[in-house]
Amino acid sequence: MAEPAGALGRVDKLVRDALVGRDALLVLGLCGAQGSGKSTLAAGLRDRLVRDGVPSAILSIDDLYLTRGEREALARDVHPLLRTRGVPGTHDVALGLATIDALARGEAAALPRFDKAADDRLPSNLWDRAEAGTRVLIFEGWCVGARPQTEAALAEPVNVLEREDDPEGVWRRFANDALAGPYQALFARVDRLVLLAAPGFETVLHWRTEQEHALRAQAGNGAGVMSDAEVARFISHYERLTRHISSEMPARADLVLALDQKRRVR
Template sequence: MTPLEPVAALADRLLAARDGLVVLGIAGAQGSGKSTLAGGLKARMEARGVACALLSIDDLYRTKAERERLAAQVHPLLRTRGVPGTHDVAVGLSVIAALERGEAAALPRFDKGRDDRAPEAEWPIAAAGTRLLILEGWCVGAAPQPDAALVAPVNRLEAEEDAEGRWRAYVNAALAGEYQALFGRLDALALLAAPGFEMVAQWRGEQEAALRARVGDADGVMDVGQLARFIQHYERLTRHMLEQMPGRATLTIFLRADRSVDHIIGG
């Protein structure tokens, strides 16, 4: 069995239980296969005639100029997209609100090659009457940590580049604020749970190796050192989610190292 079967069954139950828009969250660490799962679910639903839209939390990233301002005004680490505080949550909420009203809605898109939001003319349109919105992303549904958990750094990046804890406190405060309003719109949450954070680093490395094989040493392709530093931006919250989210998610799919399904709880 692949993760698609239990997640599709969950979507079917949600759609049968209510009229109007259903919002299904899919969370999972980098490299866990959440984007593939979300795309497969969308294709399956559309093949059955269900009007479906897909939105990644990555597509809600703030513009490059906005993140540059955050880096200057709050902390330099906020220049790097990814953590809570680097998304325009209001845009995501506006998309959901429009779809809940039964209206068509433009779905934002982010151009990672340019590290900036794509022009609105390139945004796809979710049709009026959309029944299922899939919101996928590494931190979808995440809950903030208690303040005491922020004191000790979890890795070299935090110890050396956030010694005073300003960056992680800002990220946690953002997560505790508007992100909870966004995640509160979820009707259900499915989690792809990695065996541990160390596996996340391996999976992300495999993705980067595949990218290098495809495009060579182009801009944006990270070497081993760059990738190791990049992953540390996500380590704190990823570890927190792996510990805490299985107790809250509607459905948790525990993965093996090869991303096959080990076991499932909930649903």
């Protein structure tokens, strides 16, 4: 998938300006809905920085997902929808904090990796590593930097999934409580926040379906690879917070890149 056209130069300038006179690790938060091109943008930025002698690494919030076994336990003990990776409460926040803190101390650090096709975390011997002295960590993900909703906003379901599978709001309140708690400590590590803003949630569904087609072509029809109908249900888990981010985050992000349907910066 190509990076959003016109985005790389703007994000690169934001990072380099932030590095001037700075000795500490710079954590760039890169938030964007599924399929918006943030992973490709992150890779392009890292490669450009490394080429210019700025040691850089990428950590995706998707790589912090709890293991399948841990999510099965949440599904049993809290709510069945927590079996599906995605919302706050399904990530290992402590692992993310430990990774960032090690890099902030100037140490080398293992970078967790999650296998979406297998729907489980890769063994630690297969993780990437960030070198000692890393100056920029690009922390990317669909909800990086998000803030919780009000209790009143949680009352009404936003889609069929919430209405039929979470009529009492247990799942969405659990996710919102997690976002209000441990996730804010994680997102407080972000020094600069960039938002890739989709034109609407319908476009996000189209982008995410394209993304799954690419995964299917690469990995085959293994565990965790979804049909189009499964993608539509899967993305319903993200709809509430994606809509909230699109309305709440632009006013406070350091850089907002509004995308059109073809992922070009408007």
